[in-house]
Amino acid sequence: MQEIKCIIADDEPLARKLITSYVEQTPFLKLKGVFKNSWEVKDFLYSNPVDLILLDIEMPGLDGLTFFKTLNNPPKVIFITAHRDYAVDAFEVNASDYLMKPVAFERFLKALNHVHQIKNTASEQVMALATNDHLFISIDRQMQKVFFDEIEFLESMGDYVKFYIGLSKPLITKARLKDFVEKLPSNSFLQIHRSFIINKNKINAYTQDKVKIGDKWLRISRSFKDQLDF
Template sequence: MKKWKCVIADDEPLARELISDYTDKVPFLELKGVFKDAWEVREFLKSNKVDLLFLDIEMPGLDGLTFIKSYPTRPKVIFITAYRKYAVDAFEVKAIDYLLKPISFERFLKAVSDLDNEAEIKHTKDHIFITHERQQVKVMLSDIKYIEARGDYLKFYLESQKPILTKMTLKTLIEELPESFIQIHRSFVINQDKIMAYQKEKVKVGEDWLTISRSFKKDLNLGD
């Protein structure tokens, strides 16, 4: 079971104590720090890697939303607040959930439950294992044509079988793949060895034409 390293930031002592108690009850959460404001979290993250932030929104000095928007490589975040008015802003920064105080343990558990189901990727030089339908499935790298991001899920398009859907972020995947896999769009990563044809703004991988975004075009070496 993967341990999700997390920290808590809230200016209310009782809220910090409550969320700390809740994290202790969840076996896949590992609490690494408890802070009273976002500035303390910012300093902590400079030298420590965490997977998840439990973050209050209204805090003195630096509010939670401003902090998240200004942090380029932020962990996943679950906002904790007494106010409904920030919900839209919270989900615009792709928060996992938005918890309203007072928070029951049942609601807290619901917010973190999907974390335990998120796929982990394990790889060697010629294949990877991805989580699919509650089992680890072996996929040869040479069999992958391209990968499509669909919200919180990735769809692997393969030569030898039907596509495989798994819960994983594109960012997590790219960090584990060899250099032959290139991102050409915010929604697509392709295996360059599978390119069949290309035009100025799109590339054919297998039988499918995929759009090349301008921002990623420089990373794709097509010989022109």
């Protein structure tokens, strides 16, 4: 069963308590944090990527909808609110669902089962054969062979991953970056950021906080800096 790492953000104590109890009753959910406002979430996500945010919209300071729009490569989101007025705006940012308070457990579980099904489907698309020198990825409804030594780096684009291979146009597959972490040989590939996995053999130059591959400089995040060995 694919685990979904999630966090809760709501300024109302009773709402936080209720949704926390729902998460704890759902076997495939792993609660990573509970927060009172968007700023706390922003600080947490900087070094703690998750799969899903259960996010209230009307919070003091920075509201949940505005906050979510500021995220680069955001996780999935289910908005939870007492107001129907935001439904259109929520789905314009590709929200997985929109739950009205007070949320019934059956409605919560229906929304989460949908997210879980999508995650499992994406993972199955990535479960291609990986050998000593290559793997297959799903591209345009066919499985395409990609040799490890041709890959320069991978870039996360939300629910998609770009494979950069030399001067060729990047290959784009529907998957999450973490789906490839264990499939790529650890002696050559290294995650340097929540958005990047690089081929160490393709590095042309580096500094304390970025590496250069080809003509592109890629940022090294603080959470991965201690793992670097080049």
